[in-house]
Amino acid sequence: MTTSPSPYLRLTTVDAATTVRIEVNGDLDYDSAPHLLAVVTGKLAERPDLKDLHLHCAGLGAIDSIGLSALLMIHRHTSTAGVRLHLEHRTARLERLLAITGTLDHLTTVTTGDANAPADTAQAKPRTNATPARLTGPDSTA
Amino acid sequence: MVSPEAHSDSTTEPGSPWDGAPYPVLLTDVQGMVVLSNAAAAVLLPAARPGARLKDVAPAWLSAAHDVLRTPGLEASRPLSGVMGARSFEAHPSVQADGSVVWWLVDDTDHRLVREALTVERERTAFLAEASNMLLSSLNLGRCMGVTAQLAAEYLADAALVVAPSRGRRMPVVTSLRGASPTTKHEAADPNDVPGLSEALRGFPPVPSRWIDPGGAPRWMVPEDFGPVGSIVITPLPGHGVPAGALILLRRSDTMAFTQNEEVFAQLFAARAGAAMSAARLYAEQAAITDVLMQELLPPTLHQICGIDFAGGYRPSADHERVGGDFYDVHPAAVEGEASLVALGDVCGKGLEAAVLTGKIRNTLQALLPMADDHQRMISLLNTALLTSHHTRFATLVLASAVRNGSDVELRLTSAGHPPPLILRKNGTVEEADTSGTLVGALPHATARTAALTLSPGESCVLYTDGITEAKGGLTGDSQFGEDRLKRALGQCGGMPAESIVEHVQMLAAQWVGHRPHDDMAVVVIAAPRTHHLTAVSGHTRGRFTS
Amino acid sequence: MTSSPNRLQDQGRIRNLADELWQAVQATDEHTATEVVLRALEEGMEPETVLLDVIAAVQGKVGEEWADNRLTVAQEHAATAISERAVAALALHPAARTEPTRGRITVACVDGEWHALPARLLAEVLKLHGWRVDYLGAQVPAPHLIAHLHRSDADAVALSSSIATRLPTAHAAITACQAIAVPVLVGGAAFGADGQYARLLGADAWASDARTAADRLARGPLARPRTNHQPIDDLPHLADQEYTMVARSSAALVRTVFTGLEEAFPAFRDYTELQRDHTTEDLTHIVQFLATALYLGDTDLFTGFITWTARVLSSRGVPLQSLPPSLGILAGELKDFPRATHTLERGINALGPVPPPTTGNLA
Structure with missing residues (x-):
């Protein structure tokens, strides 16, 4: 299945037994990132049996901060759903962005749901606002 | 058309073929003597009897037209016109083979009045278009007030004042005397002291223009060296939901007082000025809000x-x-x-x-x-x-x-x-x-x-x-x-x-x-x-x- | 106070101060620069004289030194920063404090104009003359300028531009100000030695320097421009779209010339990234000046730029033999555009015969 609402991003989704592979071709940015996020969220909802999500990144062009934000959101969703996220065939550009932003380990260390649990439960649960030092409330508009 | 022999004695005959013509007709010969005048012409120019000199009996513009026509090379190309008595006429000459001229006089009084009215309307439309242009070009309240006062002083009155609703104790007033740049002052005056002003400034309920007694006008309202004031009218400047202010028009005692027509026109202008001023005010308010919020960012x-x-x-x-x-x-x-x-x-x-x-x-x-x-x-x-x-x-x-x-x-x-x-x-x-x-x-x-x-x-x-x-x-x-x-x-x-x-x-x-x-x-x-x-x-x- | 009646002596003093300031500025010595300026004020020199005959004179020398390759662009920036600090120090001195007695003037640089010092000097001079001045600084986009004017009700805008390639942008800014009935006084090298481009672009006034600008504004208010003016009325030749075409495809034109030069001069292929960047920059300038000449309908602007470039490159020891072929390739690309072709031919002619290269390096 190929979907491409944006001329700059083309997604090809391949379903297998317990895995889904999405090939990402083109730029992941302000305009196109919401599309990838929507496709992944849809797939997670549609496939409760899913164990592994592979994002094939060899064809990834430019990626901006909104694109990275989408990857972080995808990681949140997969963690919540107990699905392992694999960012495969990362381009040098993506690798560099993940390195500078300190997100490489977070996004690429594939762990079982348990090992990731303490961190992920904090963000996966609807926010309980348990953090004492929190200065501002959850803000959906921010 | 008319044979030379025929016209010498046909003039006095009642029932001449010209009498049936719907327009006054004069026939003049080469020397500028009236040869024939039909019934309608006789009513219009009783003295223009056959044998009279056109110069003596017709208005100057007509005899001058005749001279022009008789001078070779000075062919009059378009109908000439002028006033006879209370009405105005167009003169259409038709030159005969023998050099005599038949003058057809067409009453164009109504036509002319309509044309004049049209010219006035065109000028007003042009003025309103220019006013809109100038008013819409700026989103600055002070500038809009200045433009309003200046335009009003130029076209509507000898002097104009624009008063904005005051935020504090003082009323912002822009005064413009015809031919001079507008000046801005903040008057510590009470609008309630001027009949009609506070109502106009409040903007609600809508009030018509109001005449005030020039003798009772406060001093701030009359520009220095203006001379005796003949008439003053206060017109509200309608805003968009917010009162935009008032326009005060002054005419000197030697200028004609405002006609009703002029007053209506002043209101049309005031509507445009008011719209521009309230847009400028809204912009200034929005800009101030943005500035405050932006300051943090x-x-x-x-x-x-x-x-x-x-x-x-x-x-x-x-x-x-x-x-x-x-x-x-x-x-x-x-x-x-x-x-x-x-x-x-x-x-x-x-x-x-x-x-x-x-x-x-x-x-x-x-x-x-x-x-x-x-x-x-x-x-x-x-x-x-x-x-x-x-x-x-x-x-x-x-x-x-x-x-x-x-x-x-x-x-x-x-x-x-x-x-x-x-x-x-x-x-x-x-x-x-x-x-x-x-x-x-x-x-x-x-x-x-x-x-x-x-x-x-x-x-x-x-x-x-x-x-x-x-x-x-x-x-x-x-x-x-x-x-x-x-x-x-x-x-x-x-x-x-x-x-x-x-x-x-x-x-x-x-x-x-x-x-x-x-x-x-x-x-x-x-x-x-x-x-x-x-x-x-x-x-x-x-x-x-x-x- | 040492107000000397002797003009020659005054001029000598001014020259000495300018020399001292020049030393401080090229040494990036803010402390001394500020000290020179403040001392002049303490000794009773008019603040306007210090601004225009000392600081502006030094800044003029900075530009000359750069053109003659005695200062790098970075050093030019540093020198300018020191002059700016000297101006700031002067502005705070009691001798320069003036109560506003006149109207309000907005001083701004055209968008893309980085040389803010001339505008800054004008702003300070106008303040000394009793104007209320809003100084908006370097590269002011037209929307910011217009928003400012809507809020401030300025009597006039003083717009500064030093680089001719900013003239199309300047024209847009001039007409935008005039459309809201604010008259525009322009100044700066971009508008031509005798202000010919100021007239062409319909500015309400032009001043060759800050003093003239202050005099012009002091003579009486600039008339409010009529608001129904159409920019195209100034430049009817724009109807042929040559400017639009060249400006829009400038990046592609630069690429084409670059590729053409690589074919003509094999040495090009061994260029370092820095050399390639410089060449791209030079070619971009050429295309920008061509576009500007087409906008203004003035071939001389282009030939003037080409001969100036030749002089600057020579002073930097850069051989020139790639300059005529660059223009030739452009002319070939733009052969369907008669004004562009004519302009480029004039440019090639203006260069005259170019001596053969002594090294493998090219402009």
């Missing part, structure tokens, strides 16, 4: 603090905007001898939405200043403060603590997912600060590693956002400016004042992108001021022009 102006030079520059991605997703701040040390804190960062997203998030981060950092000596803790707390389950909008930033130590500056730099700052050494080398960490606002934990280093006098530290290095341009149009170019450019900036390093980097990046779209770009430079005895360094260094 605009990057600050930086300068020397506690013996350290700071300079910053910011260019939003869109030219019409003043804010965006990049931000920077310098917080001077609370206590002398402690470090000042610099923060520069970039939030995910763009435009006003991103700017609002930068405001939140800047406020949070401000609140965390008491722990400014512990960058990691600040970043961790900032991360917690920004974290929400709704989204993964994150920010990357660099914190820099700078304190003067003798003539050196001690720096601690911490990157939270941000490109590391660059250090310009005296020998022209450019180093990357050895710091790294995670971005804030998206991951459950944020960690970072701090680098400590020292700037000698003349050395500086450059904090920048990726809008600079990722600016696309160059020969292919899509190559990035990149860190290497930035480092190379900075290599030429050794010993330069902080603000000129900022300017230099901004200029190079701007030239690189040209007219292409770009992201927000921010640069902050922290420099250890050069001590005075070092000033002789490198003034004459030959610049390299590499090509």
Whole structure:
């Protein structure tokens, strides 16, 4: 299945037994990132049996901060759903962005749901606002 | 048509064929003598009997027309016209073979009145169009008031005043005398003292124009050297939901008083002026609100603090905007001898939405200043403060603590997912600060590693956002400016004042992108001021022009 | 106070101060620069004299030194920053404090104009003359300028531009101000030695320097411009779209010339990234000046730029033999555009015979 609402991003989704592979071709940015996020969220909802999500990144062009934000959101969703996220065939550009932003380990260390649990439960649960030092409330508009 | 023999005796005969003509007809011979005048002409010009000289019996314009017609080469091409008695006529000549002329006189009085009315209407339309043009061109209230008063004094009256509803005790009044520039005053007058003025200023309920007794007009209402006032009319300026003010028109006693028609016209003008003035007022109010809100979001102006030079520059991605997703701040040390804190960062997203998030981060950092000596803790707390389950909008930033130590500056730099700052050494080398960490606002934990280093006098530290290095341009149009170019450019900036390093980097990046779209770009430079005895360094260094 | 009646002596003093300031500026010595300026004020020199005959004179020398390759662009920026600091120090001195007695003037640089110092000097001079001045600084986008004017009700805008390639942008800014009935006084090298481009672009006034600008504004208010003026009326030749075409495809034109030069001069292929960047920059300038000449309908602007470039490159020891072929390739690309072709031919002629290269390097 190929979907491409944006001329700059083309997604090809391949379903297998317990895995889904999405090939990402083109730029992941302000305009196109919401599309990838929507496709992944849809797939997670549609496939409760899913164990592994592979994002094939060899064809990834430019990626901006909104694109990275989408990857972080995808990681949140997969963690919540107990699905392992694999960012495969990362381009040098993506690798560099993940390195500078300190997100490489977070996004690429594939762990079982348990090992990731303490961190992920904090963000996966609807926010309980348990953090004492929190200065501002959850803000959906921010 | 008319034979020479026939007309000599046909003139007196009643029932001449000309009598049936619907228009007055005069036949004149070559010498300008009346030969024949039909019944209608006899009523119009009783003296124009056959044998009379046209010059003696007809209005001057007609006999002049006859002379022109008789002069060879001066063919009158279009119908001539003029007044006879209370009415006006067009004279249509038709020259006969023998040189005599038949003058057909066509009453065009109604026609002329209609034409004149049309001219007046056209002038008024043109005036209203010009007025609209001038009024709509400005969104400045004072300017709109000035234009209104000036136009009114030019076309509607000898002098005009525009009064705006007052915010305080004084009423803003713009006065314009015909032929002079409008002047603005703030009158400490009570509009209630002038009949009709306070109603007009209140704007509700709608009130018609109101005449006031010129003798009763307060002194502020009559311009100096105006002379005796003949008539004054006060017209409300209708606004859009808000009262826009009042227009006061004055005519001198030797000028005709306002006709009803003129008054109606003045109201048409007032409607346009009122609309423009209330739009200007709304714009000013909106602009004031934006200014107040924007003040919090605009990057600050930086300068020397506690013996350290700071300079910053910011260019939003869109030219019409003043804010965006990049931000920077310098917080001077609370206590002398402690470090000042610099923060520069970039939030995910763009435009006003991103700017609002930068405001939140800047406020949070401000609140965390008491722990400014512990960058990691600040970043961790900032991360917690920004974290929400709704989204993964994150920010990357660099914190820099700078304190003067003798003539050196001690720096601690911490990157939270941000490109590391660059250090310009005296020998022209450019180093990357050895710091790294995670971005804030998206991951459950944020960690970072701090680098400590020292700037000698003349050395500086450059904090920048990726809008600079990722600016696309160059020969292919899509190559990035990149860190290497930035480092190379900075290599030429050794010993330069902080603000000129900022300017230099901004200029190079701007030239690189040209007219292409770009992201927000921010640069902050922290420099250890050069001590005075070092000033002789490198003034004459030959610049390299590499090509 | 040492107000000397002897003009020659005054001029000598001014020259000495300018020399001192020049030394300080090229040594990036803010302390001395500020000290020179403040001392002049303490000794009773008019602030306007210090601004225009000392600081502006030094800044003029900075530009000359750069053109003659005795200062790098970075050093030029540094020198300017020192002059700016000297101006700031002067502005704060009691001798320069003036109560506003006149109207309000907005002083701004055209968008893309980085040289803010001339505008800054004008702003300070106008303040000394009793104007209320809003100084908006370097590169002000037209929307910001117009928004400011809507709020401030300025009597006039003083618009500064030093680089001719900013003239199309300047024209847009001039007409935008005039459309809201604010008259525009322009100044700066971009508008031509005798202000010919100021007239061409319909500015309400032109001043060759800050003193003339202040005199012009002091003579009486600039008339409010009529608001129904159409920019195209100034430049009817724009109807042929040659400017639009060249400006829009400038990046592609630069690429084409670059590729053409690589074919003509094999040495090009061994260029470092920095050399390639410089060549791209030079070619971009050429195309920008061509576009500007087409916008203004003035071939001389282009030939003037080409001969100036030749002089600057020579002073930097850069051989020129790639300059005529660059123009030739452009002319070939733009052969369907008669004004562009004619302009380029004039440029080639203006260069005259170019000496053969002594090294493998090219401009």
